[in-house]
Amino acid sequence: VIPIISGKGGVGKSTMSVNLALSLKDRGYTVGLCDADIDTPNVPQIAGLPEGIVLQITEDDRIIPYNWNGINVVSLAFSFPEGAPVLWDDSQKQEAIEQVVRLTNWGDIGYLIVDCPAGCLTADTMVYTNPSGFSEVATMKEGQMIHSFAGELKTAENKDRNGIPH
Numbered sequence: 001v002i003p004i005i006s007g008k009g010g011v012g013k014s015t016m017s018v019n020l021a022l023s024l025k026d027r028g029y030t031v032g033l034c035d036a037d038i039d040t041p042n043v044p045q046i047a048g049l050p051e052g053i054v055l056q057i058t059e060d061d062r063i064i065p066y067n068w069n070g071i072n073v074v075s076l077a078f079s080f081p082e083g084a085p086v087l088w089d090d091s092q093k094q095e096a097i098e099q100v101v102r103l104t105n106w107g108d109i110g111y112l113i114v115d116c117p118a119g120c121l122t123a124d125t126m127v128y129t130n131p132s133g134f135s136e137v138a139t140m141k142e143g144q145m146i147h148s149f150a151g152e153l154k155t156a157e158n159k160d161r162n163g164i165p166h
Helices: 013-026 043-047 090-103 140-150
Strands: 002-004 031-035 066-068 071-075 111-115 125-129 135-139
Touching (some): 013 071, 013 111, 043 071
Parallel strands (some): 002 111, 031 071, 031 111
Antiparallel strands (some): 066 071
16 A cells, blocks of 8 residues: 655645556556545546546445556545535544545555545554555554564655745
């Protein structure tokens, strides 16, 4: 699982998410893309997905992702009418992200890119995939344990090239 996280909006998380998913697919990997940005779910627009996609649910309450050029995509934009305000606090957003990531039938994917809402995942949380293949949200303390088994965790920064002060 590769969460795309930032403390603020408008820094290109959705663009990075879509481009990373396409790049991994072009390299032969199977990819899932989760647009978990409840406030501004831009992945459908950036990816050029058709309007009006609605989440499909199986009989056992699993979400069926939309297949976009071989990439399994789920966006919270598929859950709400276009332009409808979503008035949730951070804990409700966090719960929605957890449910979408956990309940989606991603299939046999090598990578799951998660476009997170600005500031929703706090500095002491992270998203990871456990050995059984299910994605979970964990505290950084748990993450340190995961890190000891999984190896180095990577980050990407694009603020310097955009002139964003840090």
